[in-house]
Amino acid sequence: MAMSEPIVIWGAGAIGGTIGAYFQRAGVPVLFVDNVPEHVAAINQAGLRIEGPIEEFSIEAPATTPEDLEGEFNTIALCTKAHHTAPACRQLKPHLAGNGYVVSLQNGLNERTIAAHVGAERTVGAFINFGADYLEPGVIHYAGHGAVVVGELDGKTTERVTQLHQHLKLFDDRAVLTGNINGYLWGKMSYGALLYATALTNESIADALASLPHRVLLIRLAREVLAIAAAEGVHPESFDGYEPAAFLGDDDAAAASLDDLVAHNRKSAKTHSGIWRDLHVRKRPTEVDAQIGPMVEIAAENNIPAPMIARLITLIHDIETGKREPGMDLIDLLGANDHL
Numbered sequence: 001m002a003m004s005e006p007i008v009i010w011g012a013g014a015i016g017g018t019i020g021a022y023f024q025r026a027g028v029p030v031l032f033v034d035n036v037p038e039h040v041a042a043i044n045q046a047g048l049r050i051e052g053p054i055e056e057f058s059i060e061a062p063a064t065t066p067e068d069l070e071g072e073f074n075t076i077a078l079c080t081k082a083h084h085t086a087p088a089c090r091q092l093k094p095h096l097a098g099n100g101y102v103v104s105l106q107n108g109l110n111e112r113t114i115a116a117h118v119g120a121e122r123t124v125g126a127f128i129n130f131g132a133d134y135l136e137p138g139v140i141h142y143a144g145h146g147a148v149v150v151g152e153l154d155g156k157t158t159e160r161v162t163q164l165h166q167h168l169k170l171f172d173d174r175a176v177l178t179g180n181i182n183g184y185l186w187g188k189m190s191y192g193a194l195l196y197a198t199a200l201t202n203e204s205i206a207d208a209l210a211s212l213p214h215r216v217l218l219i220r221l222a223r224e225v226l227a228i229a230a231a232e233g234v235h236p237e238s239f240d241g242y243e244p245a246a247f248l249g250d251d252d253a254a255a256a257s258l259d260d261l262v263a264h265n266r267k268s269a270k271t272h273s274g275i276w277r278d279l280h281v282r283k284r285p286t287e288v289d290a291q292i293g294p295m296v297e298i299a300a301e302n303n304i305p306a307p308m309i310a311r312l313i314t315l316i317h318d319i320e321t322g323k324r325e326p327g328m329d330l331i332d333l334l335g336a337n338d339h340l
Contacts, residue, residue: 006031007167008076010092012039012048012063014132014274015105016079017140019171021050024059026170031073032063033092040065042138051135052142053269066091074100075164082108082290089117096122101160103150107192108291109185111153124161125181126150127188129240130172131270133277144268147239148172151181180237187236187244190225191261192291194218196312199275199286200319200330206265209258214331219254221308221334222247228295231302240264279319280326288316308334 009020012032020030032048034040042048043063050057066088074097080088085106096102096118103124104110115123129146148168152161161177168175178184197218198208209218226244229236236244241260246253265271278286292313299306311334318324 005029005074006062008033008069008073008092008095009079010066010076010088011079011081011084012043013079013081013134014140015128016077017048017134018050018130018132018142019077019079019105019128019168020061021048021057021059021140022171023167024061025057028167028170030061032061033066033069034063035066036137037065038137039063039134046138049139050142051139052132054142054145069095071095072097072100075160076100076102077105078102078110078114079105082106082110082287083285085110085113085290086117089114093118103164107188108287109189109294110290111181111185112294115153120153123153124150124164125153125185127181127184127239129188129191131268133270133274141270143270145172145174146268147184148175149178149181149184149237149239150175151178151184153181155179155181178237180235183235183237184239186225186229186232186234187239187242189229189291189295190222190236190244190247191239191242193221193225193295193309193312194261195273196275196286196288196292196316197221197331197334199273199279200312200315200326201328202280202326203328204265204271205273206262206271208328208331209265210262211328211331214328215255215258216251217308217331217335218258219247219251221312222254224306224308225295228299228302228304228306231304232298275316279316285320286316288313292316311336 006029009016009030010033012034024030040063047058047060101122111125127149131144133141165177198205241264243257246257
């Protein structure tokens with residue numbers, strides 16, 4: 001599937017590095033753009049290496065920093081952290097061809113931000129849930145399969161999104177083309193809130209979700225997110241053992257969905273989330289304000305209470321600043337009746 005113009009992978013970390021490597025290996029040329037000079041230099045000098053239990057291989061592909069990028073491109077896959085979305089959009093906009101588009105291969109509701117910068121008509125939505133981590137310059141760890149979904153924001157099936165879907169199938173042959181990308185994004189938002197809750201602890205994702213004493217609070221947290229989605233008129237979609245509709249039923253159905261999530265995560269070599277790695281390994285701020293923060297704003301717009309989400313954001317910041325130590329007791333604080 002040869003192409004003359006490369007797909008620009010803006011952000012060659014866990015997500016962008018993994019998908020870009022598969023594209024390049026399959027004959028879909030890519031150009032990596034990354035703001036870490038050491039990573040760019042390593043890719044240019046020795047290629048990009050994918051490690052982990054799925055498979056291990058290396059590819060050669062050009063890489064550059066945003067400052068050195070030249071030209072215009074029809075397809076830019078934005079793969080940065082959520083809180084880098086706005087500055088990345090300002091940098092990439094001059095390089096986006098007039099009839100080109102940006103697809104958000106990120107976590108969060110970043111399509112809203114992208115559309116504000118380049119226009120909704122030049123924005124494509126995507127949902128990804130596979131496990132990967134940036135290890136060091138030139139090396140990405142691909143740890144586990146997960147959902148890969150793409151769709152136009154208005155639900156239409158266009159030539160560009162159909163072609164992009166075919167490319168994504170080169171990465172994962174189970175990739176889905178959907179008419180309800182917002183449903184997947186909001187489904188991931190409720191799951192993402194659970195992942196942030198697990199990052200309050202030192203436990204693995206599976207062990208934290210499996211904790212029976214904390215099941216009620218975890219279920220309440222997911223329901224709070226889904227109430228906001230309902231107010232937005234969104235029907236959340238299921239993925240990778242996570243069934244949002246189960247959390248709108250009784251507690252037994254929600255607990256069964258959590259059990260499915262535990263089973264899914266126990267199969268992955270990535271035991272902890274990228275959120276946990278930011279907090280406890282890389283010792284840097286998380287994406288909580290860019291990923292979870294918008295839900296508080298959207299809840300307020302719809303007059304929906306979101307106290308647990310607000311507490312979750314506060315607790316993540318408390319760990320970031322050293323005010324609190326991680327532990328399962330922090331999940332208990334999500335159900336506090338007063339301000340933290």
